[in-house]
Amino acid sequence: MSDIYDVIIIGSGPAGLSAAVYAARGGLRFIVLEGAYASGGQILNTHEVDNYLGLYNMNGFDMGMKFYEHARNLGAEIINKDVTSLNIEDKIKEVLCSDGTIYHGKNIILATGALAIKLGVEGEETFKGRGVSYCASCDGNFFRDKVTAVVGGGDTALADAVYLARICKKVYVIHRRDAFRGAKSLSDRLFENENVEVLWDTVVEEINGEEKVESLTVRNVKMEMQGTLKVDGIFIAIGTRPLSKLLDGKVLMDEQGYILAGENCATNVPGVFVAGDVRKKPFRQIITAASDGANAINSVISSKLDK
Numbered sequence: 001m002s003d004i005y006d007v008i009i010i011g012s013g014p015a016g017l018s019a020a021v022y023a024a025r026g027g028l029r030f031i032v033l034e035g036a037y038a039s040g041g042q043i044l045n046t047h048e049v050d051n052y053l054g055l056y057n058m059n060g061f062d063m064g065m066k067f068y069e070h071a072r073n074l075g076a077e078i079i080n081k082d083v084t085s086l087n088i089e090d091k092i093k094e095v096l097c098s099d100g101t102i103y104h105g106k107n108i109i110l111a112t113g114a115l116a117i118k119l120g121v122e123g124e125e126t127f128k129g130r131g132v133s134y135c136a137s138c139d140g141n142f143f144r145d146k147v148t149a150v151v152g153g154g155d156t157a158l159a160d161a162v163y164l165a166r167i168c169k170k171v172y173v174i175h176r177r178d179a180f181r182g183a184k185s186l187s188d189r190l191f192e193n194e195n196v197e198v199l200w201d202t203v204v205e206e207i208n209g210e211e212k213v214e215s216l217t218v219r220n221v222k223m224e225m226q227g228t229l230k231v232d233g234i235f236i237a238i239g240t241r242p243l244s245k246l247l248d249g250k251v252l253m254d255e256q257g258y259i260l261a262g263e264n265c266a267t268n269v270p271g272v273f274v275a276g277d278v279r280k281k282p283f284r285q286i287i288t289a290a291s292d293g294a295n296a297i298n299s300v301i302s303s304k305l306d307k
Contacts, residue, residue, distance in 0.1 A: 013041020
């Protein structure tokens with residue numbers, strides 16, 4: 001058998017890199033496996049981050065590089081390889097990569113994150129970070145006193161709209177059905193705001209602008225009428241997809257595929273931990289992902305001390 005690591009961290013976004021920092025400081029023998037060309041996770045594609053303590057008004061790519069450099073400066077070994085499967089049944093876990101390499105570890109931390117589900121319309125990719133956002137609590141402050149739209153009808157969309165209504169001049173809620181799927185308590189709070197307008201039975205067909213978002217092309221699906229909505233930003237809240245396939249059927253998950261683990265980040269399988277947006281939790285932010293990475297390593301260290 002090849003060398004056995006104390007912990008193998010899969011993913012190098014904020015959760016994975018935070019885990020690497022704490023693993024290095026904790027004297028653990030570890031590696032980080034990352035399938036993407038660069039470490040940093042989703043924040044690499046974020047135009048600006050304004051809510052991370054001490055690193056405000058920073059370009060997302062620069063923040064990701066700072067996280068990466070911090071981990072590397074502490075000696076973290078980050079290997080760019082795709083992980084294809086995991087064997088977690090035995091005490092010593094196996095991590096199989098696409099090139100045939102197999103790594104062995106006493107513990108595994110899955111920090112692969114989650115992806116926002118996209119509308120798939122013209123202009124969405126063009127204006128990402130320039131008016132198109134998937135996180136109101138992350139980017140809402142950039143649209144203070146401006147006109148925004150929220151797409152979706154679930155809890156997240158309603159909560160985003162309520163949040164934006166406090167700081168934006170006008171908020172449109174665009175929903176393809178004639179009733180919300182979210183909690184009635186949230187819809188009640190939404191309708192308390194005079195600056196919120198709901199566009200029922202409506203879909204976004206195109207996101208328009210020059211340098212940034214300026215308007216939306218929308219269509220009423222019942223009346224088959226098309227129109228233009230002038231907005232400064234659009235928040236897409238139609239769901240997220242956890243990147244949890246590696247542990248599918250191997251640990252407890254919810255119906256959406258988010259992995260069940262408490263604040264200690266331990267799954268129901270000994271030696272298997274989960275950190276960041278792939279973990280089921282109520283609030284997903286850069287800072288909570290970094291917190292998960294630290295908690296996961298603390299749990300690994302605690303389990304070693306208990307033996």
